Amino acid sequence: MKRINAIILSFAIISVIVSCAGNPYAPTNRVHKKQIKTLTKELKVLPPPPPGTTAKFNYAEDWVGTTNFSLRRPNLVVIHHTAQNSVDQTLKTFTLPRTQVSSHYVIGRNGEIYQMLNDLYRAWHGGSGQWGSNTDINSASIGIELDNNGFEEFSPLQIASLLNLLEDLKTKYKIPAANFIGHSDIAPTRKNDPNRTFPWKLLALKGFGLWYDEPIDIIGKPLEGSSTAVGIEPSEFSSVSNDSVPTSDSVSQNPELLDVSPAIALKIIGYDVTDLPAAIKAFKLHFIQTEVDTNLTDHDLRVLNNLYKKYL
Structure with a gap:
């Protein structure tokens, strides 16, 4: 019997070793599954406490559970770059408890997608931020990290995979077009x-x-003939740029270029304008890109005037 037990133990140890060798994240995957089990137990707890127990509130004797409910659904997608040097480095960061950061998806430069968390769970990717009146971005969003050190261009394979993923998420959760945003949009003072x-x-x-x-x-x-056409292939993404946008160092003083104040226009789009220069910079990072500063040129104001009305 002892020999049999020893053989079984040996097989168990070998299985663990083989499993870890096949997937370097096997240990953290086990932690992941354990946390899921814990959360699942919490979801199964039925209110209120059983009759006769000490309770803070005056619960009725009979518990009545509604038949009309479902899981919460994400309504925002926040896109990030990892600001790290490799996808392996990012995966490690998101599997270390001490970092306290995570994301639902990570997309490598080769287009490979890592789903790190069920879409319906709350990832810790947004941090302190705001979009419109929403100040708890993590609870309403899906976070997508693109393997990029913060300075290089994004690869065609990476963007192609991102577009496929976004199409799936948009269809699955009916996410409005306006709710696909960047980390800098929700946290202009930090990101x-x-x-x-x-x-x-x-x-x-x-x-x-x-x-x-x-x-x-x-x-x-x-203008007549303005282009809003779709149908550009992912492999052609590099040809869709803002390189033709005129640049200027002057700040426009022409009130006719914008129907409302810049602060109101930016707020309608969704930006937190508590720090207006930071909001302007975030707006330009997203929509202008050729000059990312706190000045609003004549061109910038025309863009802002045209754009904010689409968010009304």
Whole structure:
């Protein structure tokens, strides 16, 4: 019997070793599953406490459970760059308890997608931030991290995978086009991701985010023949850029270029304007990209004037 037990133990040890060798994240995967079991137990707890127990409130004797409920659904997608040097480094960061950061998805430069958390769980990716009146972004959003050190361009394979993933999420959870945003949009005083090379215009053309009409006239209205066409292939994303946007160091003083104040326009889009210069910079990182500063040029104001009305 002892020999049999020893053989069984040996097989168990070998199985663990083989499992760990096959997947370097096997130990943290086990922790992940354990946390899921704990959360599942919490969901199964039925209110209120059984009759006769000490309770803070005056519960009725009979518990009546509603038949009309479901799981919460995400309504925002927040896109990040990892600001790290490799996808392995990011995966390690998201599996260390001490870091207290995570994301639902990580997409490598080669287009490989790692789903690290069920969409319906709350990941810790947004931190302190705000979009519109929502100040608890993590509870309402899905976080997607793109393997990028913060300065380089995003690869075509990476963007192609992102577009496929966004299409799935948009369809599955009926996420509005305007609710595909960046980390810098929700946290303009702290974050600058995804970086200025990110193809927001392409995403908007595909239905993930909004974009201004091009070209626009002197007061920010779309000219006849403005292009809002879709159908650009993922492999062509690099051709959709803002390189043609005029640049200027001057701050516009022309009130006719914007129907409302910049603060009101930015607030309508969703930005937290408590720190207005930071909000302007975040807006330009997303929609202008060729010059990311706190100045609003004539062109910037025309873009803002055209764009904020799409969020009304």
